[in-house]
Amino acid sequence: MTVRVGILGATGYTALELLKILVRHPEVEVTALTTRQEDRPHLSAIHPQFHKVLDLHLENWGPQEVAERCDCVFGCLPHAASASVIPEFLEAGLKVVDLSADYRLNDPAVYTQWYGGDHPDAERMKTTLYGLPELFREGIAEAQLVANPGCYPTGVSLALAPLLKGGFIRPDGIIADCKSGVSGAGRTPKLGTLYPECNESFSAYGVGTHRHMPEIEQNLTVYSGKQASVIFTPHLVPMDRGILSTCYALPDQDASEKELRSLLEETYANEPFVRVRSDLPATKHVSGTNFCDITVRRVKDRVLTISAIDNLIKGASGAAVQNFNLMYGFAETTALL
Structure with missing residues (x-):
């Protein structure tokens, strides 16, 4: 075919x-x-x-x-x-x-x-079906139209949604601190992404106004069944590609770091493109791939998750082909592994 x-x-x-x-x-x-x-x-x-x-x-x-x-x-x-x-x-x-x-x-x-x-x-x-298969796979195979997720919501949602659904973290007071490569701003020239402006510089942008914030809150609310509230702050990093998302949440159960990681491992055990790690993910580890690498930590009175994706692949085009494969009945990993 x-x-x-x-x-x-x-x-x-x-x-x-x-x-x-x-x-x-x-x-x-x-x-x-x-x-x-x-x-x-x-x-x-x-x-x-x-x-x-x-x-x-x-x-x-x-x-x-x-x-x-x-x-x-x-x-x-x-x-x-x-x-x-x-x-x-x-x-x-x-x-x-x-x-x-x-x-x-x-x-x-x-x-x-x-x-x-x-x-x-x-x-x-x-x-319209939201095309993040690891969380919302049901119905994609029969869909005529699929909405491909945003790049920031992909990394944040995959890291936090299972912990919310399991009742391990509170849905309020979540902080998502995310860093993206310059390609996330697109190919159209803009002053802030010109080489002399962004090279050797590190800056926040869209504080409180970035359009991915309601998408993140929607994903976490729908998946967990609890109204989520997220403060999302994106940053521009002088690299071509990649997103690193560090998220901070308040615990809702007394669970150890090992138990939290086990929950993530169990959730994503059969997902070909999510890798739950014991070490700390880095954008270099996922560059050019459709993988999302995730880890979790307990630090004082907070639960921290860290995820890394390639913003152009798992955050955009790779996820789109993943959805395409599901819509046509091809192996989900076709052309992606």
């Missing part, structure tokens, strides 16, 4: 990583790449890595033209732009993995609060 695949918005870093994975996927043929540019650039002009690998042009095609060439599309468009076109793909019978934020939240009012403006497809967003 060969699935014809397209990528909407193929100029960015997530599209680059998607293509690296998809060209080695034995059941995929990449048949369409879109851009809002008018000059129809060749893929190798945008991503030189694909010179003599994939002979395609990026086209300024609409949904109908893409739908004629594809069975499934990955959406790498900005928020709002994605939800404005995805309904047309769904009506045409295509499957969609959306990497934007448009379908991650299940409350249109929360979307409006954090992203501004009304949601273009508000009724559908309420029921």
Whole structure:
């Protein structure tokens, strides 16, 4: 079975990583790449890595033209732009993995609060499956549309959700202190991510206003059944890729560090992309992979979890292919291990 695949918005870093994975996927043929540019650039002009690998042009095609060439599309468009076109793909019978934020939240009012403006497809967003398989696998195999998780929510949610569900930590007063490489800001040039601005510098950003905060709280609330409250502070680190998340929570049971780690090990025993470690994870250990490495510590009166992911793979494109594999009945690890 060969699935014809397209990528909407193929100029960015997530599209680059998607293509690296998809060209080695034995059941995929990449048949369409879109851009809002008018000059129809060749893929190798945008991503030189694909010179003599994939002979395609990026086209300024609409949904109908893409739908004629594809069975499934990955959406790498900005928020709002994605939800404005995805309904047309769904009506045409295509499957969609959306990497934007448009379908991650299940409350249109929360979307409006954090992203501004009304949601273009508000009724559908309420029921769209959230594609973090390790926590929310049920239903993905039958889904036509899956919302791919954000990068920060992936690392934080995988580390904390089992401890919350098991009643080992309190859902209130959680602090998520996270550090990301510069690629997390995207490929479009911005003053703060220019080399002279971010090199040899370390800074917080989006304090109290980052749009991943409601997504993190939603994940932890849905998975644990308890209303979660999280203070989330992201930081920019002068490295290309990777996210390290250190989370602090108050214990709700008197459990040892060994017992907490055993719970994580039991939860993720059959998950191919989560590795529970006794040592301390580092972004270098997961760079270029779809793994999330997690550990847990007891320090004074707090429970600490530390997780590491590659923000472009497990935090974006690798997770998207993981969802794609589930949607089409392929082995979940296909092209990812």
